[in-house]
Amino acid sequence: xxxxxxxxxxxVLDVNAILFGSKYFENGEIxxxxxxxxxxxxxxxxxxxxxxxxxxxxxxxxPSEFDAIKLVKENGIVTKQYRTEKRKARVGERILITKPLxxxxxxxxxxxxxxxxxxxxxxxxxxxLVTENNLGIFDYEYEVIxxxxxxxxxxVLTRLSDAEAEIETLKAKVNALETQLADRPKQEPIIxxxxxxxxxxxxxxxxxxxxxxxxxxxxxxxDGNYTFEWLTTRLTFHVNADKGVVTALAHGSANxxxxxxxxxxxxxxxxxxADIGKAIxxxxxxxxxxxxxxYNAPQPTEIVVGMRVNGESAxxxxxxxxxxxxxxxxxxxxxxTADFExxxxxxxxxxxxxAIIDDTDAQYES
Numbered sequence: 001x002x003x004x005x006x007x008x009x010x011x012v013l014d015v016n017a018i019l020f021g022s023k024y025f026e027n028g029e030i031x032x033x034x035x036x037x038x039x040x041x042x043x044x045x046x047x048x049x050x051x052x053x054x055x056x057x058x059x060x061x062x063p064s065e066f067d068a069i070k071l072v073k074e075n076g077i078v079t080k081q082y083r084t085e086k087r088k089a090r091v092g093e094r095i096l097i098t099k100p101l102x103x104x105x106x107x108x109x110x111x112x113x114x115x116x117x118x119x120x121x122x123x124x125x126x127x128x129l130v131t132e133n134n135l136g137i138f139d140y141e142y143e144v145i146x147x148x149x150x151x152x153x154x155x156v157l158t159r160l161s162d163a164e165a166e167i168e169t170l171k172a173k174v175n176a177l178e179t180q181l182a183d184r185p186k187q188e189p190i191i192x193x194x195x196x197x198x199x200x201x202x203x204x205x206x207x208x209x210x211x212x213x214x215x216x217x218x219x220x221x222x223d224g225n226y227t228f229e230w231l232t233t234r235l236t237f238h239v240n241a242d243k244g245v246v247t248a249l250a251h252g253s254a255n256x257x258x259x260x261x262x263x264x265x266x267x268x269x270x271x272x273x274a275d276i277g278k279a280i281x282x283x284x285x286x287x288x289x290x291x292x293x294x295y296n297a298p299q300p301t302e303i304v305v306g307m308r309v310n311g312e313s314a315x316x317x318x319x320x321x322x323x324x325x326x327x328x329x330x331x332x333x334x335x336x337t338a339d340f341e342x343x344x345x346x347x348x349x350x351x352x353x354x355a356i357i358d359d360t361d362a363q364y365e366s
Contacts, residue, residue: 004042008033009072009110017068024049024059030072030110034058044069047097047107047133071165082112084143089115089128095142106133112145113137194298198273199364201297205279208291209235212282217253225287227260235282239274241308241358246277248285260285271299274360300356304365305329305336308358309348318352325361 004010009030015021024045025031032046035058043058061069082096089095097111107113113130127136192200213235215221221228233250240246244266250259262285266272276294283290303309308325311318324338324346335349 004033004036004071006033006036009108010042010044010069011072012069014068018059018061018065020059021061021065021068026112029112032108042066047111047113082145083147085146086143088139089118089142089144091115091117094145095128095130095137096145097137097142099141101138101141106135107137113142194301195304195364197298198300198359201293202273202275202364204291205273205275205294208279208294209275209282212286212288216250216286221286221288223288228286228288231259233259235285237274237278237281239277241272241274241360244272244277246274246281248278248281250285271356272358272360273297274358300359300362303336303350303353303356304359304362306359306361306363307356308361309338309356310354311348312352312354318348318354320354323357324348324353 009032011030012018012021012025012027015025015027018025031044031049033042034045034056035043037043040063042061044061045056045058049059084096093115095113095115097107097109097113100108100111113132115128116131116134117129119127119129119136127138128142129136216228216233216235219230219232227233227250231250232253234253234256236249236251238247238249246264247261248264249261251257252259262281264277264280264284266277276297279294280290282288283294300307303326305326305328308323310320310324311322313319322340324340326336326338326348328337329335330337330347335347338346338348340346
């Protein structure tokens with residue numbers, strides 16, 4: 001329920017819902033709260049009231065009658081309830097007050113008054129005398145009403161007033177939420193390293209292959225080619241890490257006969273990974289869309305156990321033509337135990353490592 005204070009403007013929505021309301025008010029008119037009693041009763045009046053006593057003292061409106069009135073938000077702009085013209089008024093016409101000068105509380109913005117006669121030199125209407133309070137109203141204080149508000153217009157005005165109240169409520173909620181968010185400690189976004197992002201892609205690739213294997217064997221393929229959709233097959237792979245090539249093969253699940261195959265080759269300069277290669281080759285084999293992340297996987301930037309690396313120098317023991325498999329860190333992490341061909345237990349320092357060749361078995365941190 002809206003709270004009212006002295007000076008508030010209210011629009012009467014239903015005169016019949018207010019005791020004696022039809023005698024003093026008109027639906028759609030705007031009136032002023034002149035007093036508020038301790039028990040919450042309002043005394044509403046103002047220049048628009050047809051009775052002088054109601055204009056000065058106000059008509060009692062109890063809280064049980066508040067549904068018949070609506071608080072009007074003041075924003076300095078006159079909301080016209082009528083179609084008006086800015087011209088001199090004639091006797092008998094009704095005027096809408098838009099810029100009150102010296103109203104002395106008898107009329108205000110939005111008041112509707114009736115012209116009793118014109119005032120001014122030789123009958124010129126520089127001002128008008130109104131019936132309601134026998135006051136003179138200057139021409140620049142009013143606009144002439146040329147059409148009464150329709151039922152739809154009153155309905156729209158009421159809905160606009162409701163919307164204004166809802167907007168104020170939403171603003172209060174937004175302010176409360178902003179205050180709550182401001183009090184919360186700020187959480188810095190988690191930025192993953194290239195190694196961590198590559199590890200995520202490898203996990204996705206393994207899950208992608210596992211899904212294709214299961215659906216191909218059970219004949220559940222519905223988003224690929226003829227082999228995937230209409231045949232039941234067993235998926236196998238041939239990995240040639242030295243050449244960076246993975247071959248995916250589809251065998252008949254009943255007779256083991258090779259039905260089809262597809263390839264994936266690591267791009268020059270990229271680090272080879274068998275799991276990513278399997279995912280690309282299997283997708284091509286079964287005509288299933290391969291996620292773009294597999295083609296554009298981040299390249300690792302940090303050395304970890306399990307990687308295959310080559311030497312850094314053009315000649316010597318740690319030359320580029322030699323590939324070492326890192327098995328465990330040594331000496332505080334500045335070197336690794338490394339297997340070279342059949343020679344297990346060799347070792348290589350970080351500065352002797354040239355490039356990462358293969359990270360299929362790399363032990364990435366999750």
